[in-house]
Amino acid sequence: MKTATSLTGIALQKFKKNFWGVFSFGFLIVCVLLAIFAYALAPDNSVNANQMHLSIHSKNPGFDVLMLTIPAKVQNQNSLSIFFFGRKNVDTEIPISKYIIRDRGVEITEYTPDGTAGLQKEYPLSLFPEAKSAKEISTKYIAEKRFLLGTDKYGRDLLSRMLIGIRISLAIGFVAVFISLVIGISLGAIAGYYGGKIDAAIMWLINVTWSIPTLLLVIAITLALGKGFWQVFIAVGLTMWVEVARVVRGQVLGVKQMQYVTAARALGYRDYRIILRHILPNSMAPVIIISAANFASAILIESGLSFLGIGAQPPIPSWGGIIKDHYAYIILGKPYLALIPGLAIMSLVTAFMLIGNALRDAMDVRG
Structure with a gap:
């Protein structure tokens, strides 16, 4: 068995020995795959999974009902x-309690949540x-949906x-x-x-940005850019650079005193080459953890x-938006409507934090 001698190889071996780090990494891989294949896996593959059935709202997990599907006009849309x-072109789905096949079509009784006779x-x-005959309607267009x-x-x-909400969370991150x-x-x-003065000016900008509460700054930027999907991405990104800048500055202050940087200057290399090829590659370990x-x-x-x-505006599915729509159901007897997205957020955030802790331990040279 070969023993790794490079710092990267040693760090990788230490990371593999961390159970929670490896477990969290595997969990994130699964989440990424779910995000990529979201529409292929989702029972409702309409845009934003926005097929509404108001007669069966707020039903418990495992609920099933007969569904009549009335096909929409076919539009040209490739499989990719x-x-x-x-x-884009969603069929009309009608929950029904029973149906009768007639000579010229089908007669249905719409589903009602209280069990009374529907329309x-x-x-x-x-x-x-x-359907070539009325009998084929029941086999091709009526099915039990769970x-x-x-x-x-x-x-x-x-x-x-x-499933589609995973895309929002991973994309924003x-x-x-x-x-x-x-x-x-x-x-x-x-x-x-x-x-010198450049450092003083940048540190002043960092300190000013650091003094503003993150959520308040994000809200201000979001309101300035407007509500929307991409605006949230930009707003969150513009508020998270401060800690990265402080850590990189501290790393560069130490690394630029090393002998190989002095040698690079003596050879006449330009500043941007020294920074990109000699200083930053040796300063990235803390940045990866952050x-x-x-x-x-x-x-x-x-x-x-x-x-x-x-944040992301309806009908775009967002885990935070799902909690917003259903937090009142916690006291109305259906807490799972808010707890399911809440647990999903908690699991994803915990996975990233555990990976960060594992990377910190793996890159700790003192270990």
Whole structure:
């Protein structure tokens, strides 16, 4: 068995020995796969999983009901678009309690939550293009549909909304961390390398930004940019660069005194080459750990913004938005409507924090 001698190899071996770090990493891989295949896995693959059935709202997990599907007009949409963005032309789905096949169509009794007789309607055979006779309507267009996590207050499939909501949480974390790394590393490296008035000016900006509460600053930026999906990404990213900049500045202040940096200057290398190729690669260990924590913070901030109504706007499914819609149900006898997305947020954030702790232990040279 070969023993790793490089610092990266040693850190990787130490990380593999950390059970919770490896477990959390595997959990995140599963979440990423669920986000990629969300529409393929979701029972409701309409855009934003927004197929509403008001007659079956707020049903318990495992609820099933007969569903009559009336197909919509077929629109040209390629399979790749459906895979990533969902079906644009959704069929009309009607929950029913019973049906009778007639000569010219089907007569249904709509489902009612209180068990009373619902409205009776008749739909002609012409609405069902793939049914050659009225008998085929029952086999091709009527089926029992089960909602594994129940339905929300609008009768939408909660499982589908949760699966697509993973995309929002992971996307906000990735984009926000990327923006914070670009700004934080750039300003921190410039401040630490050049020092003097440049360092003083950047540190003044860092201290001013640091003194403003994060959530308040995010709300202000969001209101200035407008409510929306991408605005939240930018707002969160613009508030998370401060800690990165401070850490990078401190690392650069120490690394730039090393002999190999002095040698690079003596050879006449330009400053940007020294920073990019010699200083930053040896300063990234703490930044990687901070990025994991910032990823978790970004998810929490986005959930908070969605709960306040200024995050991802309906009908885009967001875990924070789902909690906002159903937090009152905690005292109305259906707490799972708010607890399910809450547990999902907690699990994802905990996974990132455990990975951050594992990376910290793995990169600790004293260990």
